[in-house]
Amino acid sequence: MIRFKEACVLDSDSGPFNVIQEAIRDWNLDQKHFSLTSISEIRNDKSTSKLMDLFIQRKCLPVRGELYNIVCVDDVLNTIVSKGEPMLHVVGGILEKFVQQQMSSSLTRQQLLEVVSHMGLKCPQEDAKWWHKIYFRLEVFLYFKKAFPSEELLSGEDAKTVDSVCKILRTFHRAVEVISSPVRPTANIYFNELWKVRTTLQEEASTDHTELANMVCEMQETFNEYWQNSYVWLSIPVVLDPRFKITFIEFRLKRAFGSDTDKYLSAIRDIVRELFHEYCGPVDKPGVDTSNREARDVKLDGFDSDSLEDWDEHLNAQTRSQLLTELDNYLEDGLVPRKDDFDILNWWMSNSTKYPTLSVMARDVLAMPASAVHFEAASSSEGPVIHKQWSTLDIKTVEALVCTRDWIK
Incomplete structure (x- = not known):
C-alpha cells in the first residue's frame, strides 16, 4: 500500500484519477504499472477510463490495457x-428461531464458542456482512443438526434447503477468504476458486x-x-x-x-502470444555518437543507419521467432507434477x-491482485476502517501509519 486517502477525496469526479x-508519478511506476484492481464504482468511473487511456497513449500498459482495469x-x-438476499434472510430467520429455542437452552455461550473453535470457524465480527453471519449460523446448525433433531421447528424440506444454501455460501466464503488473503496469493489460484463457485451454482440450479x-x-x-x-485475465x-x-x-x-470452447481458447492464446511478444521487445541498436557522424559515415563506406533499416527489421523478426520458440517449448513441455507445497514463483x-x-x-x-482489500475488510459491511484512536490524527499521519502497517504485514 502506497496511498491512503479520505473517501471524500475519491468521491469527486477526478478523485481516483488524481x-x-x-x-504512480511519485513512486516512478509509469513503466512498472501492470494492472489496476478496484471496486465497481471506481472501475466504471470516467476518471478511471481517462487514466487507462492516458497509460495506453504513453504505451505503459501491456496488450492495449486488456489486463489493466480489473x-x-x-x-x-x-x-x-446479494441477488439471493430475500431467500437467504428467510433461511437465516429459520436458523435464528432454531438456535434460540434449541441450542441456547442447552449450551452456554462459552461452550458454544469452544465448539465453534473446534470446528475451525471464526465468529463473524459485529460489522460483518450479513451473508457472512448467515453462513456462520448455517455451519453451526449443520454441525448440531443431529444432536438437536426437531421436525416441528425444521422440517425435512427446510433442512434440505438449509444444506443447499450453506453449500453455496461456503463456496463464496471460501473464495473471498482465499482471494483476499493477507498472504497475497499468486494469480494462478483465482481461476479455480471462481470455477468452484460456477460449479456449485450449476449443481444447485437443478x-x-x-x-x-x-x-x-x-x-x-x-x-x-x-x-x-x-475469463481472459x-x-x-x-x-x-x-x-x-x-x-x-x-x-x-x-x-x-x-x-463454444474454441472462441474462448482463441482469445486466451492470442493475448498470451501478444503479451509475450511485447516482453520480447525490439533488438537494441548500437549507440551512435552523433558528434562523429561524418567520420563514421566515411568509415562505414556508405552503410548508414537509414539504409540498414530493413536489415534491422529482419534481425528483429529472427529474434522474435527464436523467442516465440521459448513460449512454444514451454507449452509443449510436460506438466510439472502437482504437490501441496509447490512454489510457483520459486519454480x-x-x-x-x-x-x-x-x-x-x-x-x-x-x-x-484480484482483491482490492484484505479479508477482514472484504468481510466487513463497513469496508476498510482505521483504528478509533487514529480518527483524531492528521490524514497524512494516518496515511503513514496505515501504509507502514501494511508493509510490515
Whole structure:
C-alpha cells in the first residue's frame, strides 16, 4: 500500500484519477504499472477510463490495457450473493428461531464458542456482512443438526434447503477468504476458486425448490456476465502455471461450453502470444555518437543507419521467432507434477535460464491482485476502517501509519 486517502477525496469526479496518477508519478511506476484492481464504482468511473487511456497513449500498459482495469473479485462475489438476499434472510430467520429455542437452552455461550473453535470457524465480527453471519449460523446448525433433531421447528424440506444454501455460501466464503488473503496469493489460484463457485451454482440450479432455483438462476446470470468480461485475465496466470498450462483451461472450457470452447481458447492464446511478444521487445541498436557522424559515415563506406533499416527489421523478426520458440517449448513441455507445497514463483526463478523472457512475464502476471482489500475488510459491511484512536490524527499521519502497517504485514 502506497496511498491512503479520505473517501471524500475519491468521491469527486477526478478523485481516483488524481490520486492514482500522483502515486504512480511519485513512486516512478509509469513503466512498472501492470494492472489496476478496484471496486465497481471506481472501475466504471470516467476518471478511471481517462487514466487507462492516458497509460495506453504513453504505451505503459501491456496488450492495449486488456489486463489493466480489473474489477475486485470480492466486490463481484458480494454482488452475486446479494441477488439471493430475500431467500437467504428467510433461511437465516429459520436458523435464528432454531438456535434460540434449541441450542441456547442447552449450551452456554462459552461452550458454544469452544465448539465453534473446534470446528475451525471464526465468529463473524459485529460489522460483518450479513451473508457472512448467515453462513456462520448455517455451519453451526449443520454441525448440531443431529444432536438437536426437531421436525416441528425444521422440517425435512427446510433442512434440505438449509444444506443447499450453506453449500453455496461456503463456496463464496471460501473464495473471498482465499482471494483476499493477507498472504497475497499468486494469480494462478483465482481461476479455480471462481470455477468452484460456477460449479456449485450449476449443481444447485437443478433443485426442486422453486424459490431456491430462482435465487441460483439470478446468481448465475450475474456470474456469467462477470465471466464473459474476465475469463481472459483469469486464464492467463493458469497458462503460466507449469502444473496446468493451456491444457487445463481447455479441459475446463470444453466441459462447460462445448462447441463454444474454441472462441474462448482463441482469445486466451492470442493475448498470451501478444503479451509475450511485447516482453520480447525490439533488438537494441548500437549507440551512435552523433558528434562523429561524418567520420563514421566515411568509415562505414556508405552503410548508414537509414539504409540498414530493413536489415534491422529482419534481425528483429529472427529474434522474435527464436523467442516465440521459448513460449512454444514451454507449452509443449510436460506438466510439472502437482504437490501441496509447490512454489510457483520459486519454480519460475529456478527455470529463468531455460525461459528467460517467459519468467519475467510470469513474475508480473502472477502478481496481479484480484482483491482490492484484505479479508477482514472484504468481510466487513463497513469496508476498510482505521483504528478509533487514529480518527483524531492528521490524514497524512494516518496515511503513514496505515501504509507502514501494511508493509510490515
